[in-house]
Structures are given as C-alpha cells and as structure tokens.
Amino acid sequence: MTSRFAVASLLALALTACAAQPVETASTPAPAPSALASAEPAPVEQLISAVNIPYERFTLDNGLTVLVHTDRKAPIVGVTTYYRVGSKHEPRGRTGFAHLFEHLMFGGSENVPNFDIPLEAAGSTSTNGSTWYDRTNYVETVPTGALDLALFMESDRMGHLLGAVTQDKLDKQRGVVQNEKRQGDNQPYGLVEYKIGDALFPVGHPYRHSTIGSMADLEAANLSDVRKWFTDNYAPNNVVLALTGDIDAQTARPLVEKWFGDIPRGPEVPTVTAPPVPLAAAVREEMTDQVPVTRIIKVWTGPNINHPDAVALDMGMSVLGGLGSSRLDNALVKGDEIAVSVSAYEQQHENLSFLQAQMDVKPGVDPALAERRFDEVIAKLVSEGPEADELLRAVNLNVSNRIGAMELVGGFSGKGATLAEGLLYSDDPARYKKELGEFAALTPAVVKDALGRWLARPSYTLVVKPGERTEDGALMGGWGDEGSVPPPAPDAKNPAPPLAKSPPRKAPPVAPVGELTFPSVETAKLANGIPVRLARRTSIPKISMAITFDAGTAADGPSRAGTQAIMMGLLDEGTDTLSAIEIAEAKERLGAQIGAGTSLDTSSVSMTALTANLRPSLALLADIVRNPAFADSEVARVKAQRLAAIAQAQANPSAIASRALGPLVYGPAHPYGAVGGAGLASAISPLTSTDLEAVHETWVRPDTAAITVVGDVTMEQLLPALEASFGDWRAPARPVPAKNLGAPTPAPKQRIVVIDRPNSPQSVLLLGRQLPVTGRTPGLEPLDLANEVIGSGFLSRLNMDLREDKGWTYGVRSALTAEAGPRTFYVITPVQSDRTGDSIRLVLDKVAAFADGQSKVDDTEFQRVTEGNIRGLPNRFETNGQVLNALLQNQLRGRPDGYQRTLPQVFGSVEKAAIDAAAARFMDPSDMVIIVVGDRSKIDDQVKALGLPVEYRDAGEF
Structure with missing residues (x-):
C-alpha cells in the first residue's frame, strides 16, 4: 500500500553501553503456571460477539x-x-x-x-x-x-x-x-x-x-x-x-x-476484469541483490476477497507461516534451524489475492537443502490440512486483533475503513461480521480443501541471493511492454489551457474543542513492593500492559552491545516448564500478544490480552519473565537469528546510519555510545547460557520493576491476579546495579561521516547533536514545539522545503530523543543521490536560520504548534496503547501521571519568544555530526564541495 507521506524513520535508534556484571541467582522463581494449564480460553463465539460497529x-x-x-x-x-x-x-x-x-x-x-x-x-x-x-x-x-x-x-x-x-x-x-x-x-x-x-x-x-x-x-x-x-x-x-x-x-x-x-x-x-491467473507450470528465478542472506519466496495467485475460500486461505496461510507457532517456524526456524525467519500470508484484493510464503536461509546452510525442506513443509500442510488446535489459535489471534482495531474510529485501519471497505468490495458495510462468522465455522477439512485448490497449483519461486544488484528499479514496475510503446507525441507536455474556477466558497469556522479525556490513574503496590498503575478504559474488552525494568541497552558495555536485547528476546523462547513452541501456542490460544524488548533506558515485557482471558495470560507472562530457561539449543538458535538481523541492519541504509549515530555522538565511554539494541556480532557470538542467566538475574528483578496497565479491568480484579503471578517474587541479595549516565562524551565538532553503499539511488542523511539537557529536565515544552516547527510533521519547514518545494525526498523528519540521560536532536532524510550535497546544505541552513534568529516562528506556525496541538490532544490518546506509552514516558521522565491533562495549559502559555529561545539554545547545527550513507562514486564530489571535514567509515564498524 503506497501512502502519500510516511516520515523517514530512524530505525533502531537505541544507543547503548555499560557492562553487565554476573551475580548470584537468588530470586524466587514463579510458581508452575497451573492457572495457564487448567484455564480454558474464552470461546471464539464469545469473542466474536464483542466485535460490533453499528452504522x-x-x-x-x-x-x-x-x-x-x-x-x-x-x-x-x-x-x-x-x-x-x-x-x-x-x-x-x-x-x-x-x-x-x-x-x-x-x-x-x-x-x-x-x-x-x-x-x-x-x-x-x-x-x-x-x-x-x-x-x-x-x-x-x-x-x-x-x-x-x-x-x-x-x-x-x-x-x-x-x-x-x-x-x-x-x-x-x-x-x-x-x-x-x-x-x-x-x-x-x-x-x-x-x-x-x-x-x-x-x-x-x-x-x-x-x-x-x-x-x-x-x-x-x-x-x-x-x-x-x-x-x-x-x-x-x-x-x-x-x-x-x-x-x-x-x-x-x-x-x-x-x-x-x-x-x-x-x-x-x-468494472475491471482481473481474475487469478494460474501458471501453466512452475516458474523459478534467481536474482542477486545487496542482501546479507538468501531469501526464498513462493507465490500463487488466489481468489478474490468475497470468494468462499478467502477466509479459509487466510487462516491456512496463518497456520503455515503467520503464527509464532506456525508450521514453517516450528520446522525450519526452531526445528531444523535452517532459516532465521519465515512468514506466510494471504494479501486480499477485490479481484484476486496473493498467497505468499518466504524464508530467510540461515547463513552457512545450503539454499537448495533449505528450499527442499521449505517445499516439504508447505506440501505437508496442503495434503493433510491443519490440526484443530492450530486452526483455533489462528482464529483466536485474528479475532483478538480485530477487537483491538475497534479502538480507532478513523485512520487507515479503524472502524471507518472497516465499514467503507466492506461496502466498496462486498456491497456490505458489515462484511466484517460475515467474515467473523466464517472464522468461527471453519473446520480443518474446509481449510485443507481450500489449500488444496489453490496451493497445489504451480507456483512462482524467486530466490534472492547475496551479491551485486544487477537490475535497476527505475526500469521496473511498469506495464511490461515499454520497449514496444511508441514515444509520446511531441506536444504531449505542452501547457494545458487554463480552466475557469467555480464561484468561491468560504471555509467554516472551527468550534471549540472538547476537553481532553485522559484517564485517571489508580496506584497500588504488590506484596513485594512492585508498584502498579492502572488507567481504566472500557471501550474494548482488552488490556494493554507493560512490566518495565531499569536496564535497557544502556546496561550493556561498549564491547557487549546487544547483550541486554538478546537476553530479553530469549525470555519467550522457553521457560522451566514450557518450550518456545508451547509458549507461542499458549499466546495464540489466549488471543494474547506478549513481547520482550529494550529501549535505551528500560527493558520491558509488554502484553495485550483479552479481559476474558486475563488470569491465564498473566500466568503465562509471569512464567516468561521469571523462569526463562536459556537452554543451550535456544540460545544458539536465537544468536544465529540475531547475527542475521545485524547483517540485515548493516545492509539497510537507514539502519546503517542509526547504528552509527550513538558511537559518533556519545563516544565509547558513555552508556549511550554503542550501536543500539541489535548489537555487535562480536558481542553476540561468544554469549553462553550462563552469561545470559547472569544478565537476567542482574537486571530483571522485582526491585527495579514497575507494572502499568491500561484497559477494561478494575483494580479489584487486577491486583489479585497480579499478586498470584508476581507477588511472591523476591529480589536477589546483590544491590541494584547502576548505569553511569553522567559519563563523559567527546567534544562535539561538525564533520561529515561517509559510509559507502554502492548502487544506491538515494543517500540517507542523518544529522545529530547531543543536547546539554536530559529527559528528566523539566520545562522543555518550548523545545518540543521548536522541533515541530523545524522538522517534525508534514508542515515543518524542512519537509515543506526539501520535499514539497524541491521534491528531493519522500520525507524528512527531525526529532528529540526522550531518554533519561542526555538527549539528542537529529534530522533524518533519504534524498536522491544527485542532490546529496544540496540537501545537506539546505538542512544546515534551515536549522541555522532558526537557531540564530534569522527566521523566527511566524504566526501560522505558532498557531499550529500551540492551539493546533491543544485541539489535537484528544486524538493522541484514543487507544489503550497510546495511553500506556504516555504513562511509560511519564515514568521514565519523572513526570506525574496526570501530566497529559496539563498540556492544554502548558501549550497555551508558551509564547513565540520561548520557542525561538529554545531553538537558539538547542538547535545550533555548527557541531552536528552529518552521517551520509550512499554511493560514494556518485556523492563524493558533492560532499567535498561543502567544505567541511570528511571522514570515511565502513558499515561493518557499526
């Protein structure tokens, strides 16, 4: 799906360092998850009844x-x-x-x-x-x-x-x-x-x-x-x-x-006639590209969105490669360990669908062997069909996701889109109800028959191997007979005659905005002292929660970058009582999503769960957090996946730039000065189960934990369930470890760092500087608004110039990181290669003009970032996840839980002069490091012409 505007995102911006120390293992394990073993998830019919969009x-x-x-x-x-x-x-x-x-x-x-x-x-x-x-x-x-x-x-x-x-x-x-x-x-x-x-x-x-x-x-x-x-x-x-x-x-x-x-x-x-096209015989192609691992893709055309087989194929492809416990994942990633990732899905359209399965082959594995096993797993599912429990898990997870989507009234995936697409494609705005009924009625036999009708046909196989890119995307994507199309007529682009305009129309005024409805927060403590916060919201029968620990990628040392992240990633890869496959199956059966990860300052395990399945979901969550097994076999497998992910990041231009920012801005002595959560291959390779157990015992402990919950549950219901899962958890005897966020950083200096990436049609630019404030410094809302003026949002100065006026980029974005320690101001944008130098100069000039007062905030900008922000506040906290993220930011930055309710007054009291002063104090680009990831043969002269110091680095350094 191609959208008008997707802001260039800074991938994996997590700046890390600081070594973890081994400790004695003295924490209390969670009790055996008897609640999980004995509890039956809510029946799918009950879940479906909660999905309703009257219109x-x-x-x-x-x-x-x-x-x-x-x-x-x-x-x-x-x-x-x-x-x-x-x-x-x-x-x-x-x-x-x-x-x-x-x-x-x-x-x-x-x-x-x-x-x-x-x-x-x-x-x-x-x-x-x-x-x-x-x-x-x-x-x-x-x-x-x-x-x-x-x-x-x-x-x-x-x-x-x-x-x-x-x-x-x-x-x-x-x-x-x-x-x-x-x-x-x-x-x-x-x-x-x-x-x-x-x-x-x-x-x-x-x-x-x-x-x-x-x-x-x-x-x-x-x-x-x-x-x-x-x-x-x-x-x-x-x-x-x-x-x-x-x-x-x-x-x-x-x-x-x-x-x-x-x-x-x-x-x-x-009306367009565009039926599925069966291939007369299997087609197989190979291509090389600048990729780190071989990817094998199999695709078939499938039926249209209203076909009787559409829902069955959706669930069949989910069983094949869409679940955490999918056939492909269990067989090729967790079983044979010949793949580092797999997926399968049905992409539905009005006239047909794409049925696609793919695997990324583990480095060192013979791609031919991997492809044979890939084909065997697909063929087995097609010939035998899914098991009843596999199908139930796929259906439960799908229904749970649809319940979650009901939180949004608008946007690309909310209730408006659901109704509109139902009418557009099926002449029925309530098409979603029919689909849910079909989900509930599915049987393994029905799915088997559908898979047999569509996946037993000849497929197209594409194998993408590491090597030099030999094809040009500029020449691809068209009709297919461009070589035989006559050139356009000589007058085809002559100016079109002017059109008469209609009588003018006047825009209506905007009525006063309703009051922000940010929920109140209740607080409590478990018997062991873990703080609990609850924001109750009843719009959907689900909860979103996170248990956070004061750790994060900053808990790693410079030579151990990625250790914290891989430890957290292993939590749901097996506990003392459940295997990785059993954990995945349990999550799907409950319609829950549980994921562990790291930000710069915190390590966390998050969960969305159906209220009807809250207790067994919490029991599973506690087992994952408290009892990870770190089995040798799982550690080896996940290490291989992580090493492949690092190689993928070092092939992705935006990820290369983001990995370089921390080391270049903060340096090797600061906890924020490493390459980010994905880490270094040199740090990941030697890790053992014993190492990871020690990291877990050091950092994942109840005396550094906090639990935040948002959703359809009362404190009276929540606390007993949390006590049963976490209340008896005891901290180890060793003191809580500390991270030195005040460690020295290099003296800043403006310079260009070029990282060569041959055959790139664009250059990724990432300009960043450390700020003399931390995420806990109060009163910096004018700086946030200054960032909106210069580069955050579609109407920012940088985007309106670099994209809308010049057309050199698809999007540019500036941002302020919000960690507990020293913050960073950065600008990121991919630009066409022949405008690399011009784009760097434009960004520097625009930011400098704002910082030195040549271009102060104008009336339109001021109204947009103050009154416009106030009017838009209700939109920011529409979903449980948005409220949860806001509360977690408050926790990290030392703000009260009711901070968001003060924003109308805060924004309303900010004056233009305060925004200009914030830009002057914090946005001077004269000491920015400028990272350029692009084809050096195309950009070298442009970069040198800027007259700034230039360094050349290799992607493998980061």
Missing part, C-alpha cells in the same frame, strides 16, 4: 454514499473517504498515476490553498492518503468542532480541484513520488515486488504493474492526464464517505448535503 447509511442524489457510526468515547470524528479507483484502473503508459494523483489531492483546491495547514491548525491527526490496486483513500481524524471544516475541504477537492492544479504542482509531486520509489527500491530485497508481478501475470493484467509504477510513466504524466483522471474517476457516485466517532446520522446528513450536495454525478468507474 447508519444514506445516499445523496449525486450518488455519494455515507456511513455513520457513533462512538462517544472522545470528542473526535474519523473522516474516511474511499474512491473506487486504484492502480488497476491505470491505462498503459501511465502506471503509478493513481498514486501520483493522490499526492496532487493534497496540493490545494480552488478554495483551499493548502490542505494540511487548516486541518492541522484545527487539531487534525492522521491526515494522509494511500493508494493500492483497488482504491484510493483519504483519512483524517478531527476534533468534533472541526468536522464542518473537514467536510468542506474534502468536498472542495472532490468538486473544485482542477482550477488549482498547475504544472508546477504536478512537477513537484512527481519528484516526491519518484523519490518514494527510489526509497523503496533502495531497501534490501526492494525489487522483489516488481519481479513477482511480472512473473504471475501477463502483460496488461491490471494487477501486474506495481502501484508505485515505473519512472518513465511517472515522467510522462501531464496535466491532460490529471484532468482526465479527475473527471473520469473522482465523482461522488464513486465514493464512500465514512464518519465515525462523536457524530450521528441526524447531525451528519445536513452537513454532508451542505458541502457535497451540489457536486454533479460523473461517469461510473468501469
């Missing part, structure tokens, strides 16, 4: 269909607009156009110069769009008082767009999309999607070409194409509008009629 429906005279669902838990409304047009509707020579047009839809309409500015000023979040084969959608979640504005704006671009679309806008968004394509192509295995489409479908099949399209077709798009696409497809009779949240149909209908009622009906989007 009302009406249709305007022009054909616009509106779905309204009322959810009053917060003063927000999800506005979800689906157009019945996607990449499968694109004509020959214009692949990628549906997605390019989606980008243009944000460039302003006749009465709205910029779509994002008014919405973000009004408090909207999740303002975005996406395109896939079957549809294009636009989403925003707004305060109730801004619904009128959101409907005005959606109607203006639906009915009043073309007069505002210029050649300049088209050219700029073309550049953005081309950089989005380069960003995807630049990833390891980034060309696989193109190969799959080419192999599975004949030339001209609507699902053959990728949604992102080919570079040539993107370059050929012109204003005449824009106008035709709009008039042919973007009419109200081709649209489903879902309004979900603090709204009802009686209120919604006059607003929708007011803004959309006068838009004329247009042509119907034609």
Whole structure:
C-alpha cells in the first residue's frame, strides 16, 4: 500500500553501553503456571460477539454514499473517504498515476490553498492518503468542532480541484513520488515486488504493474492526464464517505448535503476484469541483490476477497507461516534451524489475492537443502490440512486483533475503513461480521480443501541471493511492454489551457474543542513492593500492559552491545516448564500478544490480552519473565537469528546510519555510545547460557520493576491476579546495579561521516547533536514545539522545503530523543543521490536560520504548534496503547501521571519568544555530526564541495 507521506524513520535508534556484571541467582522463581494449564480460553463465539460497529447509511442524489457510526468515547470524528479507483484502473503508459494523483489531492483546491495547514491548525491527526490496486483513500481524524471544516475541504477537492492544479504542482509531486520509489527500491530485497508481478501475470493484467509504477510513466504524466483522471474517476457516485466517532446520522446528513450536495454525478468507474491467473507450470528465478542472506519466496495467485475460500486461505496461510507457532517456524526456524525467519500470508484484493510464503536461509546452510525442506513443509500442510488446535489459535489471534482495531474510529485501519471497505468490495458495510462468522465455522477439512485448490497449483519461486544488484528499479514496475510503446507525441507536455474556477466558497469556522479525556490513574503496590498503575478504559474488552525494568541497552558495555536485547528476546523462547513452541501456542490460544524488548533506558515485557482471558495470560507472562530457561539449543538458535538481523541492519541504509549515530555522538565511554539494541556480532557470538542467566538475574528483578496497565479491568480484579503471578517474587541479595549516565562524551565538532553503499539511488542523511539537557529536565515544552516547527510533521519547514518545494525526498523528519540521560536532536532524510550535497546544505541552513534568529516562528506556525496541538490532544490518546506509552514516558521522565491533562495549559502559555529561545539554545547545527550513507562514486564530489571535514567509515564498524 503506497501512502502519500510516511516520515523517514530512524530505525533502531537505541544507543547503548555499560557492562553487565554476573551475580548470584537468588530470586524466587514463579510458581508452575497451573492457572495457564487448567484455564480454558474464552470461546471464539464469545469473542466474536464483542466485535460490533453499528452504522447508519444514506445516499445523496449525486450518488455519494455515507456511513455513520457513533462512538462517544472522545470528542473526535474519523473522516474516511474511499474512491473506487486504484492502480488497476491505470491505462498503459501511465502506471503509478493513481498514486501520483493522490499526492496532487493534497496540493490545494480552488478554495483551499493548502490542505494540511487548516486541518492541522484545527487539531487534525492522521491526515494522509494511500493508494493500492483497488482504491484510493483519504483519512483524517478531527476534533468534533472541526468536522464542518473537514467536510468542506474534502468536498472542495472532490468538486473544485482542477482550477488549482498547475504544472508546477504536478512537477513537484512527481519528484516526491519518484523519490518514494527510489526509497523503496533502495531497501534490501526492494525489487522483489516488481519481479513477482511480472512473473504471475501477463502483460496488461491490471494487477501486474506495481502501484508505485515505473519512472518513465511517472515522467510522462501531464496535466491532460490529471484532468482526465479527475473527471473520469473522482465523482461522488464513486465514493464512500465514512464518519465515525462523536457524530450521528441526524447531525451528519445536513452537513454532508451542505458541502457535497451540489457536486454533479460523473461517469461510473468501469468494472475491471482481473481474475487469478494460474501458471501453466512452475516458474523459478534467481536474482542477486545487496542482501546479507538468501531469501526464498513462493507465490500463487488466489481468489478474490468475497470468494468462499478467502477466509479459509487466510487462516491456512496463518497456520503455515503467520503464527509464532506456525508450521514453517516450528520446522525450519526452531526445528531444523535452517532459516532465521519465515512468514506466510494471504494479501486480499477485490479481484484476486496473493498467497505468499518466504524464508530467510540461515547463513552457512545450503539454499537448495533449505528450499527442499521449505517445499516439504508447505506440501505437508496442503495434503493433510491443519490440526484443530492450530486452526483455533489462528482464529483466536485474528479475532483478538480485530477487537483491538475497534479502538480507532478513523485512520487507515479503524472502524471507518472497516465499514467503507466492506461496502466498496462486498456491497456490505458489515462484511466484517460475515467474515467473523466464517472464522468461527471453519473446520480443518474446509481449510485443507481450500489449500488444496489453490496451493497445489504451480507456483512462482524467486530466490534472492547475496551479491551485486544487477537490475535497476527505475526500469521496473511498469506495464511490461515499454520497449514496444511508441514515444509520446511531441506536444504531449505542452501547457494545458487554463480552466475557469467555480464561484468561491468560504471555509467554516472551527468550534471549540472538547476537553481532553485522559484517564485517571489508580496506584497500588504488590506484596513485594512492585508498584502498579492502572488507567481504566472500557471501550474494548482488552488490556494493554507493560512490566518495565531499569536496564535497557544502556546496561550493556561498549564491547557487549546487544547483550541486554538478546537476553530479553530469549525470555519467550522457553521457560522451566514450557518450550518456545508451547509458549507461542499458549499466546495464540489466549488471543494474547506478549513481547520482550529494550529501549535505551528500560527493558520491558509488554502484553495485550483479552479481559476474558486475563488470569491465564498473566500466568503465562509471569512464567516468561521469571523462569526463562536459556537452554543451550535456544540460545544458539536465537544468536544465529540475531547475527542475521545485524547483517540485515548493516545492509539497510537507514539502519546503517542509526547504528552509527550513538558511537559518533556519545563516544565509547558513555552508556549511550554503542550501536543500539541489535548489537555487535562480536558481542553476540561468544554469549553462553550462563552469561545470559547472569544478565537476567542482574537486571530483571522485582526491585527495579514497575507494572502499568491500561484497559477494561478494575483494580479489584487486577491486583489479585497480579499478586498470584508476581507477588511472591523476591529480589536477589546483590544491590541494584547502576548505569553511569553522567559519563563523559567527546567534544562535539561538525564533520561529515561517509559510509559507502554502492548502487544506491538515494543517500540517507542523518544529522545529530547531543543536547546539554536530559529527559528528566523539566520545562522543555518550548523545545518540543521548536522541533515541530523545524522538522517534525508534514508542515515543518524542512519537509515543506526539501520535499514539497524541491521534491528531493519522500520525507524528512527531525526529532528529540526522550531518554533519561542526555538527549539528542537529529534530522533524518533519504534524498536522491544527485542532490546529496544540496540537501545537506539546505538542512544546515534551515536549522541555522532558526537557531540564530534569522527566521523566527511566524504566526501560522505558532498557531499550529500551540492551539493546533491543544485541539489535537484528544486524538493522541484514543487507544489503550497510546495511553500506556504516555504513562511509560511519564515514568521514565519523572513526570506525574496526570501530566497529559496539563498540556492544554502548558501549550497555551508558551509564547513565540520561548520557542525561538529554545531553538537558539538547542538547535545550533555548527557541531552536528552529518552521517551520509550512499554511493560514494556518485556523492563524493558533492560532499567535498561543502567544505567541511570528511571522514570515511565502513558499515561493518557499526
């Protein structure tokens, strides 16, 4: 799914150091998980009954269909607009156009110069769009008082767009999309999607070409194409509008009629015929790429989303490779240990589906042997079908995930999208209910029959081996007959004649925002002193929780980077009473998700669980936390997986940059100065079971633990369950270890560090500096707002210049890390290679102009980051997970549990001068380290021309 804007993320930004010391093992083990062994999970019929999205429906005279669902838990409304047009509707020579047009839809309409500015000023979040084969959608979640504005704006671009679309806008968004394509192509295995489409479908099949399209077709798009696409497809009779949240149909209908009622009906989007295509015989291809491990992929085309086999195949593929206890995982990763990762899934679409299974071969294993075993596991499931318990686990986990999705009223996966897609693809907004009924009725025999019908057919196999990339993504993703397509006419890109604009329309005012509904927090302590915090929320019958320990990747020493993370990763790989497979099976049977991991300052085990299965889920969680076995065989297996993950990170340009930041900013003497949670191969390789047991006993202990719970449970229900699981846990005799977060760091200096990555169509830039404050320094909200002005968010200065004006990147982001110790300010962006030097200069100049006062906060920016933030606060805490994360941040940074409720007053009291002063104090780029990961042969001259000191490093150093 290709979206308009996905901010470049800093992968694995966890900066580590500080050695763990072995200790005596004196903590009390958890009791045998008898509650888990004896408890029956809630029946699937009971779980399904909790999934309900009641709605009302009406249709305007022009054909616009509106779905309204009322959810009053917060003063927000999800506005979800689906157009019945996607990449499968694109004509020959214009692949990628549906997605390019989606980008243009944000460039302003006749009465709205910029779509994002008014919405973000009004408090909207999740303002975005996406395109896939079957549809294009636009989403925003707004305060109730801004619904009128959101409907005005959606109607203006639906009915009043073309007069505002210029050649300049088209050219700029073309550049953005081309950089989005380069960003995807630049990833390891980034060309696989193109190969799959080419192999599975004949030339001209609507699902053959990728949604992102080919570079040539993107370059050929012109204003005449824009106008035709709009008039042919973007009419109200081709649209489903879902309004979900603090709204009802009686209120919604006059607003929708007011803004959309006068838009004329247009042509119907034609029905596309695009059936699954069976291969006449098996097809197998090999390619080399800049990847660390061999990946084997098998793909079949499958039935459409409404086919009787669709649900059975979904669960069959989950049993094959979607569960933690899947057939492929148990046989190839945990069993034979010939793979480091596996997966399988059904990707459903309106006309067909992709059935895909893949494995990453363990280094040192013969790929041919691995492929034979891979095929054998698939063939066995196809011939025998799943066992009843396998199917039950797959269904329970799927239903639990669907219950969790009901927390969101809007966005790409919330209740609005569920209703709209049901109507769009199945002519039934309640399609989800039919699917759930089919899940509950599934039997192993039904799944076996479906697998036999579809996976017993010839497949396409693609083997991607480590080596030099020999194919060019710029030439891939198109129709498939580009060599025989005549060139465009000489006048194809001549300026289009101007269009007359409609009578002007005036945007409505935004009503006052509702009060932030951040839940109150109850506190208690277990018998052993572990603090417990509970924020009760009853919107869904689930809880989210975390048990955190004062450790994190900062507990590692410079030479032991990754030790804490691999220890935490082994917690659910076997306990004294349960094997890794049994743990995975238990989680799935309960519909629970349990994961362990590390951040910079904390190690934690998190869980989402159905309230109906709370006690057995807690019993399983306690067994995982308290009784890890660290069996030699599991340690060896997980070490091999972790070493492969490190190799993957050292092949990924963003991950390479993130791994380098900690060592370069904090240095080897500081706990934050290592490469991050994934760690170093030299630290992981020699670890033994005894080493990991000692690390566990040192850091995972009740006297450094805290439990935070959010969800549908009372303290009276929660405390006894926690006491039964954790109350008798005793700390070891050894004192709590300390991390020296005040350790010295290198004197900062501005320099460029180049890490060569040949054949890269983009360079990843990561600029960072240490700040003279910690995450516990109070009163830094003006700095947070200054960061929003310069680089955090779509409307930030850097993004509007580097992406929207120049078109050199798909996205740029700045951020402030929030650890307990010294913080970092950084900027990250992937840019096209030929603009590497220009982009570095632009970022430095923009940040410097803000820091030295040449470019102070203007009125529009100030309103957006203060009043707009206040209006958007209810959107930030819509889900249990969002509230949990907020409480964990409060805990880490020493803030009171009610901190979020003070933000309206805090933001409202910030003045422009305070934001400018924060930028001046903290954002001076003159000592920033500038990390560049790219093709040195293309960027060296650009980098040298900047006149800054340059160092050259190898990815293997980090």
